[in-house]
Amino acid sequence: MSQTLHRLLRRPKYTLCCTLCGAEYDPDPFRLHCDAEHEPALLRAVYRSKKLEVKEQLPGLFRYMDWLPVEQTLNVAGKPITYESHNLARYLGLSQLYISFNGYWPDRQAELYTCSFKELEAPSVLARIPSHHPRTLVIASAGNTGRAFATVCSDQGLPLCLVIPGQNLSAIWSRYRFQPNVRLVVVSGNGDYSDAIALGKMISQLDQYFPEGGAANVARRDGMGLTVLDAAVSLGRIPDHYFQAVGSGTGGISAWEANLRLLEDGRFGSNRMKLHLAQNAPFTPMVEAWNAKSRDLPPMHQNRAKAQINRVAAKVLTNRQPAYSIAGGLYEALLETDGQMYGVTNREAERARVLFEELEGIDICPASGVATAALLQAVKAGNLDRRDCILLNITGGGAKRMQQDYPLQTLQPAIAFAPHEIQPEIVLEHFEQDQRNPILLSANDLEAV
Numbered sequence: 001m002s003q004t005l006h007r008l009l010r011r012p013k014y015t016l017c018c019t020l021c022g023a024e025y026d027p028d029p030f031r032l033h034c035d036a037e038h039e040p041a042l043l044r045a046v047y048r049s050k051k052l053e054v055k056e057q058l059p060g061l062f063r064y065m066d067w068l069p070v071e072q073t074l075n076v077a078g079k080p081i082t083y084e085s086h087n088l089a090r091y092l093g094l095s096q097l098y099i100s101f102n103g104y105w106p107d108r109q110a111e112l113y114t115c116s117f118k119e120l121e122a123p124s125v126l127a128r129i130p131s132h133h134p135r136t137l138v139i140a141s142a143g144n145t146g147r148a149f150a151t152v153c154s155d156q157g158l159p160l161c162l163v164i165p166g167q168n169l170s171a172i173w174s175r176y177r178f179q180p181n182v183r184l185v186v187v188s189g190n191g192d193y194s195d196a197i198a199l200g201k202m203i204s205q206l207d208q209y210f211p212e213g214g215a216a217n218v219a220r221r222d223g224m225g226l227t228v229l230d231a232a233v234s235l236g237r238i239p240d241h242y243f244q245a246v247g248s249g250t251g252g253i254s255a256w257e258a259n260l261r262l263l264e265d266g267r268f269g270s271n272r273m274k275l276h277l278a279q280n281a282p283f284t285p286m287v288e289a290w291n292a293k294s295r296d297l298p299p300m301h302q303n304r305a306k307a308q309i310n311r312v313a314a315k316v317l318t319n320r321q322p323a324y325s326i327a328g329g330l331y332e333a334l335l336e337t338d339g340q341m342y343g344v345t346n347r348e349a350e351r352a353r354v355l356f357e358e359l360e361g362i363d364i365c366p367a368s369g370v371a372t373a374a375l376l377q378a379v380k381a382g383n384l385d386r387r388d389c390i391l392l393n394i395t396g397g398g399a400k401r402m403q404q405d406y407p408l409q410t411l412q413p414a415i416a417f418a419p420h421e422i423q424p425e426i427v428l429e430h431f432e433q434d435q436r437n438p439i440l441l442s443a444n445d446l447e448a449v
């Protein structure tokens with residue numbers, strides 16, 4: 001049967017389309033790349049439903065299931081919330097400032113208990129994996145992504161191998177005790193995020209494991225893009241401006257892709273929301289590239305990058321391989337939206353963070369302070385009209401409030417690797433021994449819809 005005929009008969013919910021050559025693929029949840037021989041390019045999910053129908057009876061963020069690449073839901077509570085700011089808006093003299101709050105804030109029904117928008121991507125990525133899939137997902141993370149996946153996997157009984165630098169152990173906490181289906185691997189000593197990524201990659205190539213794919217995974221991007229969908233549904237329109245702090249750039253790409261889908265829907269206006277994206281100085285490779293109107297990131301010297309990263313308060317923004325140059329990536333999103341990038345110092349970010357907490361009444365994370373500081377810069381520089389409709393993405397908040405409201409549990413490491421042990425033979429040997437004690441694969445309580 002021809003592929004086209006096959007597709008017509010099965011009518012999949014979505015297809016995967018190459019942003020460079022336009023090749024279309026069936027919705028294989030493990031496909032991360034186009035097969036054509038060209039430069040690296042992101043695939044994008046193209047959904048059959050062009051009109052977004054919000055399904056309020058579905059749990060949490062799955063109400064936006066039409067535009068998530070999943071066939072089933074998980075029983076999660078959280079979703080982004082959108083509200084109109086009064087105090088910060090008045091302080092800045094803005095007449096339409098909306099906040100997308102991603103975190104824990106019980107007064108406003110914000111129920112992302114791991115306190116960042118990484119908890120939007122985790123359920124979407126996890127629900128996309130077929131039930132009872134025999135291989136285990138591997139995630140390498142320095143913090144928020146790891147906490148989000150560990151918590152959702154633990155709560156839902158899904159297997160996970162999480163790899164983090166040992167220095168970041170305190171970032172992996174949860175309301176509930178972690179279940180044994182979540183296995184934590186650490187890089188000991190002075191191992192950093194890059195070491196964790198290298199180790200995670202080696203583990204994910206072993207037979208019983210698979211990688212998540214990062215920015216290349218459409219489930220991750222479309223989960224993060226829900227901030228924009230929730231805002232558009234709440235406001236009845238696409239905002240004029242979007243502010244976010246970026247590290248891998250994935251969130252910025254996702255916001256743009258959500259914008260494209262809303263344009264196709266037609267009921268939310270015809271805005272191309274201007275992306276205002278920020279990094280924490282002195283580690284600002286994307287700011288430098290964009291200000292030079294360059295598709296290429298500046299050359300990164302290992303030692304210099306490490307020294308800069310050490311000085312940055314918002315560590316989640318220090319990805320050394322962001323999805324910037326790749327086709328369909330952040331450079332193109334900035335180009336298409338006439339976007340702008342901001343470098344924010346620790347001082348500016350801290351001031352903005354405190355200001356937000358005082359005015360809006362909830363603690364926010366350093367990265368959200370960076371985004372808020374970018375908004376302050378933009379207002380001061382006159383980059384927007386004070387009457388414009390502005391969406392500020394608070395990508396993480398409420399962690400302090402969580403600590404006040406719940407005793408938090410931490411996850412104990414199962415295996416530790418020293419940085420010099422991150423070699424394929426050593427990793428393989430370790431995990432072969434580990435076969436005798438594999439991660440539990442049962443208790444998968446996915447609900448088919």
Ligand SMILES: *Cc1c(COP(=O)(O)O)cnc(C)c1O
Pocket residue numbers: 116117118144145245246247248249250251252316317319365367368395396
């Ligand atoms: C990951 C993260 C970011 C950066 O998002 P990217 O998609 O990596 O650019 C910003 N803020 C918080 C709180 C994050 O966890």
Ligand SMILES: [Zn+2]
Pocket residue numbers: 018019020021022023034035036038041
């Ligand atoms: Zn292609």
